[in-house]
Amino acid sequence: MPKLRRSEWYDLARDLNWNLSYVTEEEAFPEEMSNHYGITPNERWWGWDEPYKVSYREYVHNQHGKDAAVYSVNSVVARSRMFEELDPGWKSAIIAHYGAIALPEYIAGIGESRMGRFGRAAAWRNMALFGTLDETRHGQIQTYFPYTLLDKEPRMDWAHKALHTNEWGAIAARHLFDDMFTANDAVSTAIQLTFTFETGFTNLQFLGMAADAMEVGDLDFGALISSIQTDESRHAQQGEPTVKILVENGRADLAQKLVDHMFWRSWHIFALLTGLSMDYYTPLEHRSHSFKEFMEEWIIKQFLDQFRDFGLEPSWYWDSHFVPELDWYHHALHLGVWFWRPTVWWNPDAGVSPAEREWLEEKYPGWNDTFGVYWDTIAENIRNGAEEKTLPETFPIVCNMCQIPVVTPAGYRAGKLDSPLPHLLVHEGRQYVFCSEPCKWIFEQNPARFAGHTSVVDRFLGGEIQPPTIPGALAWMGLSPEEMGQDATNYAWAHEGREAPGAAAS
Amino acid sequence: MTATTQPKMVGPVLRGADAEMAEAIIEAIEIDNPDREVRVDDQRGYIRVSCPERCRLTRQTLAEVLDRDLDIAEVEPALSAFAGRMQMTDDEIVWYLERKD
Numbered sequence: 001m002p003k004l005r006r007s008e009w010y011d012l013a014r015d016l017n018w019n020l021s022y023v024t025e026e027e028a029f030p031e032e033m034s035n036h037y038g039i040t041p042n043e044r045w046w047g048w049d050e051p052y053k054v055s056y057r058e059y060v061h062n063q064h065g066k067d068a069a070v071y072s073v074n075s076v077v078a079r080s081r082m083f084e085e086l087d088p089g090w091k092s093a094i095i096a097h098y099g100a101i102a103l104p105e106y107i108a109g110i111g112e113s114r115m116g117r118f119g120r121a122a123a124w125r126n127m128a129l130f131g132t133l134d135e136t137r138h139g140q141i142q143t144y145f146p147y148t149l150l151d152k153e154p155r156m157d158w159a160h161k162a163l164h165t166n167e168w169g170a171i172a173a174r175h176l177f178d179d180m181f182t183a184n185d186a187v188s189t190a191i192q193l194t195f196t197f198e199t200g201f202t203n204l205q206f207l208g209m210a211a212d213a214m215e216v217g218d219l220d221f222g223a224l225i226s227s228i229q230t231d232e233s234r235h236a237q238q239g240e241p242t243v244k245i246l247v248e249n250g251r252a253d254l255a256q257k258l259v260d261h262m263f264w265r266s267w268h269i270f271a272l273l274t275g276l277s278m279d280y281y282t283p284l285e286h287r288s289h290s291f292k293e294f295m296e297e298w299i300i301k302q303f304l305d306q307f308r309d310f311g312l313e314p315s316w317y318w319d320s321h322f323v324p325e326l327d328w329y330h331h332a333l334h335l336g337v338w339f340w341r342p343t344v345w346w347n348p349d350a351g352v353s354p355a356e357r358e359w360l361e362e363k364y365p366g367w368n369d370t371f372g373v374y375w376d377t378i379a380e381n382i383r384n385g386a387e388e389k390t391l392p393e394t395f396p397i398v399c400n401m402c403q404i405p406v407v408t409p410a411g412y413r414a415g416k417l418d419s420p421l422p423h424l425l426v427h428e429g430r431q432y433v434f435c436s437e438p439c440k441w442i443f444e445q446n447p448a449r450f451a452g453h454t455s456v457v458d459r460f461l462g463g464e465i466q467p468p469t470i471p472g473a474l475a476w477m478g479l480s481p482e483e484m485g486q487d488a489t490n491y492a493w494a495h496e497g498r499e500a501p502g503a504a505a506s
Numbered sequence: 507m508t509a510t511t512q513p514k515m516v517g518p519v520l521r522g523a524d525a526e527m528a529e530a531i532i533e534a535i536e537i538d539n540p541d542r543e544v545r546v547d548d549q550r551g552y553i554r555v556s557c558p559e560r561c562r563l564t565r566q567t568l569a570e571v572l573d574r575d576l577d578i579a580e581v582e583p584a585l586s587a588f589a590g591r592m593q594m595t596d597d598e599i600v601w602y603l604e605r606k607d
Contacts, residue, residue: 210551
């Protein structure tokens with residue numbers, strides 16, 4: 001049977017645009033769902049044209065092949081001893097990944113389906129339909145894979161559980177994802193989810209970690225996440241045509257603001273998730289690059305080139321705040337997550353044995369003087385049998401934007417901040433605390449959107465968490481004693497090279 | 507923000523788990539970009555293939571390398587990411603950047 005070339009029928013089949021006569025445009029595309037940002041009527045969006053095309057037939061064929069390949073790896077690996085033999089730190093990285101990512105993939109499907117209905121051009125709605133199916137696949141596959149590991153690691157349960165709890169990292173993830181896709185209009189979702197988050201940041205976790213996975217020998221995880229990314233790189237292309245329409249209609253300012261807002265938020269969540277996994281949890285001998293090197297490859301080179309090509313510019317905070325944080329922010333978060341380890345669902349790997357410290361010093365010159373000294377004291381306490389001194393009795397201050405603990409004192413000590421103090425703002429009688437100027441700036445751009453949210457510490461102090469003790473808060477977070485994080489290697493690192501503690505220090 | 511003077515590199519980031527397709531795409535890109543340097547950075551989990559400023563992959567060359575007919579859409583399962591922007595037609599994929607500064 002002769003087959004038409006795709007280009008001979010594609011536009012005709014795709015561009016089902018028409019002028020509405022039975023309802024008004026506002027009724028069919030309400031502002032909360034589909035803000036036109038002054039670009040109206042809808043015809044002005046009809047030139048939306050995705051650079052990366054796929055027909056439904058091709059889509060089904062490709063997706064079937066992708067799933068068949070990945071599930072066959074999973075079923076082979078399930079019968080092997082591969083998982084048992086993985087490094088404990090690496091296991092922590094993938095337990096953290098599944099908890100933070102699996103359910104949000106389903107939630108991303110809500111954002112995609114909103115664009116699939118309320119995108120203002122048929123071509124866009126068509127791409128978003130594929131995006132919806134993609135995200136459904138990612139939710140299913142990333143709950144199924146950990147499910148197959150449940151008999152070996154009960155905390156794989158958090159792939160499904162985490163987002164339904166009040167664990168602080170889960171609150172941070174929910175706050176971000178509600179801002180980006182659950183409670184966002186179609187235009188902003190295209191710029192913030194598909195362009196900023198997916199074109200920019202997901203590569204770090206899904207390809208950077210795939211490189212590490214292949215080094216570690218975790219074929220299951222490596223095959224899975226790199227396959228997911230082949231969907232992302234297609235549906236992420238909803239960003240470019242949306243930016244183009246905004247720029248052509250004189251709204252480059254809006255595109256820029258949406259990027260500035262979500263770039264910073266994405267940076268903070270990936271510093272927490274990917275930063276710790278790459279620089280502390282991945283076994284030293286299998287690290288392909290440092291987190292900073294991956295950031296330079298994927299964000300500072302690749303993503304910056306892409307968004308500059310659309311006429312956008314690096315955000316106002318790029319040189320002053322973002323670049324300096326690359327040297328200290330995730331190291332500070334790691335220290336905090338390890339110290340507050342009972343509050344997370346994975347086992348944080350300290351990752352500071354003498355050899356690992358040497359690597360950290362090489363990748364982040366000055367690390368020993370700025371962060372190593374904290375670990376010297378912690379290691380000494382462990383060796384002296386004073387584990388209780390390495391565990392929390394109170395909670396840290398949490399940022400009212402990113403919902404991640406405020407770690408400014410470490411940034412100040414590293415010489416990257418002018419003050420160790422958090423940033424404060426009083427808005428309608430309530431005081432808000434922020435970890436950084438960009439987090440405060442995001443809040444100030446749209447206070448009504450964020451003002452009502454209470455951080456985990458606000459809830460603790462407000463009496464919502466009873467009893468108001470550490471055990472009370474842990475129970476409120478959904479963590480049973482068996483689930484609470486412990487040091488991943490039972491402090492082996494603190495005893496290694498004991499004869500010369502801190503030998504690598506300058 | 508200062509612009510770099512080096513040419514910007516663009517091109518596909520291939521999924522390392524599919525070796526046959528990845529190798530075929532690399533070979534095809536080398537044939538399809540005769541006047542450009544083609545860099546291959548193999549990170550196992552992903553393989554970054556790049557050319558300065560513009561990188562082309564044609565359906566015909568890839569079909570010849572694989573020794574079978576294929577649609578350009580069949581590249582997708584191997585395409586994890588890409589540097590630059592992308593334009594896809596029935597016969598080719600081009601990765602490129604326009605901004606000069």
